[in-house]
Amino acid sequence: MTKLEIIFFGSPYYSIPLLEKIISLGHVVSLVVTQGAKKNRRGKLVNTPIYEYCKKNNIQCITPSTLDENIFSDSVIKNVDLGFIYAYGKIIPKEIIKKFKTGIMNLHCSLLPNYRGAAPVQHAIMNNEQVTGITFFEINEKLDDGKIILTEEYTIKELDDCMSVQDSLTSIAVKNCQEAIELMCKKNFIGSPPLQKINYARKISKEDGILHWGMSVRSMYNKIRALNIWPIARIDLYEEQIKILRAKCTIADHKFIPGQVIKFDKNELVIAASEGFLSIEILQLEGKQAISSRDLFNSHAKLKEKIINAKLNI
Numbered sequence: 001m002t003k004l005e006i007i008f009f010g011s012p013y014y015s016i017p018l019l020e021k022i023i024s025l026g027h028v029v030s031l032v033v034t035q036g037a038k039k040n041r042r043g044k045l046v047n048t049p050i051y052e053y054c055k056k057n058n059i060q061c062i063t064p065s066t067l068d069e070n071i072f073s074d075s076v077i078k079n080v081d082l083g084f085i086y087a088y089g090k091i092i093p094k095e096i097i098k099k100f101k102t103g104i105m106n107l108h109c110s111l112l113p114n115y116r117g118a119a120p121v122q123h124a125i126m127n128n129e130q131v132t133g134i135t136f137f138e139i140n141e142k143l144d145d146g147k148i149i150l151t152e153e154y155t156i157k158e159l160d161d162c163m164s165v166q167d168s169l170t171s172i173a174v175k176n177c178q179e180a181i182e183l184m185c186k187k188n189f190i191g192s193p194p195l196q197k198i199n200y201a202r203k204i205s206k207e208d209g210i211l212h213w214g215m216s217v218r219s220m221y222n223k224i225r226a227l228n229i230w231p232i233a234r235i236d237l238y239e240e241q242i243k244i245l246r247a248k249c250t251i252a253d254h255k256f257i258p259g260q261v262i263k264f265d266k267n268e269l270v271i272a273a274s275e276g277f278l279s280i281e282i283l284q285l286e287g288k289q290a291i292s293s294r295d296l297f298n299s300h301a302k303l304k305e306k307i308i309n310a311k312l313n314i
Contacts, residue, residue: 002185004081007072007100009033009088013049014170018086018107021174025181029059031076035089036063069095082184085139086173089118094141105184106139109169110201111151116144117201121165124156125226126208127199128218131155132165134173136180138189147189150180161225161246204231211235211244213259217276221249232284237261237271238306245290246282251275261307269293269307 005028008019023029032054037045047055047063054061064071067090072080083104085092097104110120112135117123124132133153137146152172156165183189209231211220224233224244232243237259256262256272263270269280284290285301296304 003027004102004181004185005030005079006082006084007031007033007077007080009083009085009092009104010050011035011048011089012087014166015050015086015088016053017170017174018084018177019050019053021177022084022181025178027181030080031072032059032061033071033088034061034063036065067093067096069093069099071096072099082181084181091141091143092139097139097141102185104139105149105180106137106144106146107173107180108135108137108144109133109166111135111153112137112144112148113198115199115201118203120201121162121169122204122226123199123201125160125162125165126219126222128222129156132169134169134176136173136176136184138184148191149183149189150176151190152176161228163229206231209233209243213271213273215274217249217273217278218251220273220278221247238303238310240303240306241286242303243284243290244280244282245284246280248279248281249273250277250279252277261310264293264297264307266294266297269296 003026006022008022008029010019010032011034019029019032032050034048034050037047040046051061051063062071077099080100082102083092083100085104085106092104108120109132110124111133115123115132121132131153133151135151136149138149140146154165154168154172204227209223209227211223211233212235220233224247227233228245232245234241234243254272254277258273260272261269262272262277271278271280280293282290282292283296285303291299
């Protein structure tokens with residue numbers, strides 16, 4: 001395989017394995033482009049995981065606030081063969097794309113053209129999809145639109161959440177990385193599969209995490225799985241708002257009032273919802289650390305007393 005000079009674009013932790021794979025194949029990553037530092041909940045500026053990786057491994061990395069044709073000096077871009085994007089977070093303008101001899105290849109975590117957009121994994125889980133996958137494609141100036149190079153499917157498991165699906169898709173991408181680069185260099189593209197409906201995976205907002213007990217239990221469960229990194233699904237339980245980080249659902253007919261606690265002991269916290277029951281395994285009270293339902297049962301939290309008193313009055 002011909003060794004290439006590559007500029008890599010990426011930001012989150014799951015971009016790192018692909019960057020490592022490119023380097024391990026013998027390619028020269030002359031520059032990495034990532035997003036700038038952002039404030040965390042405590043107001044501290046935090047660099048992206050890709051930035052920290054590059055700093056640790058002495059790889060040149062830049063964090064441009066805007067993308068234009070002047071972000072690369074002539075000395076940097078003149079020998080570059082290929083651009084490679086995985087979860088960078090910004091659309092690359094046409095003026096920059098033109099600077100790459102072989103173009104820029106993007107890895108997207110869906111089976112394009114379905115789930116174009118910022119949050120394909122989250123939306124696939126929320127929509128109860130059974131299958132997702134990865135797509136390597138040559139970018140143009142449009143959003144997740146270009147000639148497809150390689151795809152591979154992934155079956156979403158019942159206990160999968162956003163992080164586990166993302167990590168699995170990254171592993172699939174790493175396995176296919178060499179072939180994708182070779183196909184990109186040869187301009188060996190494949191046709192897009194016909195789809196009757198294309199879902200757009202818009203950016204997730206904090207409001208997406210709001211649950212209510214009138215929702216179907218399956219919809220609640222899917223949101224909990226999809227949003228367990230951020231913003232984390234949250235709901236009111238006996239006048240207290242809790243975040244739910246992990247749960248299980250059971251589909252069943254019942255006559256309980258949605259939101260009513262059916263079982264609460266050292267082993268389970270089970271609550272009635274529309275069309276079934278939600279078993280909460282990991283939760284977080286307002287301003288507190290995440291705990292298990294067992295921890296809640298063994299605690300002196302006000303919510304514990306409210307649940308027990310409510311159950312005594314059933």
